[in-house]
Amino acid sequence: MLYLSAFVILVVGALTYRSITEVTKSSEMVTHTYKVNVELEQILSNLKDAETGQRGFIITRDSLFLDSYISGRSKINNSFAELKVLTRNDTLLNTNLIALNSLINKRLIAFQTSYSSLPKDDIDDPTFISNFRTGKSLMDSISTKIKSIVTLQNNILQTRKNEYESDLMATPLLLFSLLLCSLILMYVAYNNIYKNIKKLKATNEALEIFKESTNQSEIVSKHGSWTWNVKNNVFTFSDNLYRLIGEQPQSFKPTIENFLNYVHPEDAEQLSEQVEQMKEDVELPYIYYRVVHKNGNIKHLKAYGKSLINEDNDTVLLGTTADITDEIMSFRALEERNMELERNNKELSSFNYVASHDLQEPLRKIQTFLSRLEDEEAENLSSKGTKYIDRIQNAATRMRLLIDDLLQFSRSNKADKVIEESNINLLLEAAKQDLAEVISAENAEITSDTFPTIKVIPFQIQQLFINLLGNAIKYKAEGRTPKIVITHKVVDAEDEENIVKPKKPFYHKITFTDNGIGFEEQYAEQIFILFSRLHNKDEYSGTGIGLSICKKIVENHSGYITASGQPGKGAVFTVYLPID
């Protein structure tokens, strides 16, 4: 745009200059022609003056008339000299002038001759008359010559006038177009400048807003920023960097020495070293250090810098420093809480284990002594005594069941078990083996799909199977042979409403469908809670731990377990195990 405008202006300027020069030239030429004509008329008039003077002298013999003759001559010479200058570049005019000059010379000679040949008072003298006539004819031819020259000049003048006029006509047009061009250019330029200024203004405004928001975000996020021109060792600190060290913005000169005054004495040396290191490295690791505010508060800062090369080829470090005191504090609190939790968990777990384990010993002895009483002392006991012993035996058995289940529950707590690729079919077989006695006693029918290998904690999954199958058999419907169908398929987590917030896209879905007594749908979640039971223990023996163990095991595998039931018809337990 700039080049184009410059080009247009230059072209228009050149054209105008040329046109003005043309006009000046034609005007000069017109003037010139007029001057020549004037000179020529002058010459003729002078010649006439000379002639008149001569005539006067001839008639009166008064030498006074000769004066005008003499002055006429000198004037003619002057005019000629002037003409010579005026016509030095005009060959045609020159030739004509030379011819005129010779005619004038001849006429002057004729003057001289007739004047000198004039006899005293005899104007009828034939020689004189002939001389006079020659003079007259010469005068005529001079007059004709001058006229012809003037005509010629006039013609030229006319042409020049025409040219001049057309030039004069052309000049305003050119000037006008120049003006128009300039106006357009000015408009375009103005428009451009206006647009640019608007853009610049908008950019400036955006920059201002950005700067302000940066300031605010620095305050909110407890960040500060700085730059460091390594070559001339010039720093800039952002306002909030000052606040991070407990000072008013820009309250001291930003130098590393001044900054180090605020750094915790234990960290100062290391920080100085790291700052030195920054000069060398392009990208730097995070630097952690503490600063001490004037009021004694200690803050933890974390800095990160990156080096850039600026326009002057200087290395400039661009850095961000963040106050991470809160993070560190909450991290520490979290760590403490975690440790406490871990300790509690450990204690609980070991308490659980020890309690279950140590409880078994006295119980076992009670049971053993009871069995000995029954076997060896039965005849010494009354029927009442035998009945009481029976009651004690029952209570002890139940206690054993509780302890065993609790023990198992506390064992399923341990999350550090190894997960390995396992043959699920074998685990199911082992579970059935474990339940062989009840299965055969109840004539239970168990059918199952073939499982792929799945990554699990083997003994826990076996326990899961034992508990689920055991449950299905235990809660069989009166008068129906227990039938349990186990199916397996791979499902998309998104298609299963039972999977909430899935961690993996695909899951193994294993269902256990039985034809037992089922349960009311409203208890579907409750049954997994520790010690929760839906039936009186006189109807069904149970501790309310079995399904809690199932849930714990499935959760250990990052899976899901759900139950649904129809009273009198059966229950379905669904287990989802994630696929890696």
Place this chain on the structure above:
Amino acid sequence: MQEDYINIILADDDEDDRLFFTDAFEEIKITTRVKTFNDGVYLMDYLNTDGIQLPNVLFLDLNMPRKSGLECLREIKQNEKFNDIAIAIYSTSASEEDIEKTFIKGANIYIKKPSDFKTLKKVLSEVVTINWQYHTNSMNKENFLLRF
């Protein structure tokens, strides 16, 4: 003469358990000679005494003061002269961890103490009549824990 009875030793800190143990063997119709020790230290002192008759089967409780069953097991397995002793772990619990550890350390069988005297007698008579030569060769983790 010595071949007629089976030499049995039990190390258990629990008095009742020692009583059940000796009572059971008295009722079992197998000729046995049973010795009991109150903890691992007494046991190892005895075993390391010169000239004593080494037991055929040693029953080891795991949880004992001073020296645990596991420590005894390690010491016994480190000494070649005890190579012929069959070692039965005799414990209240049967946790995976204990079973795993004792199996690796070279015990021959793991017995969870029964809570019924009849069962106890049955288990003990089974264990002392095992052909250890055969059992040891076919031993694996699955049949290590005695099921009853």
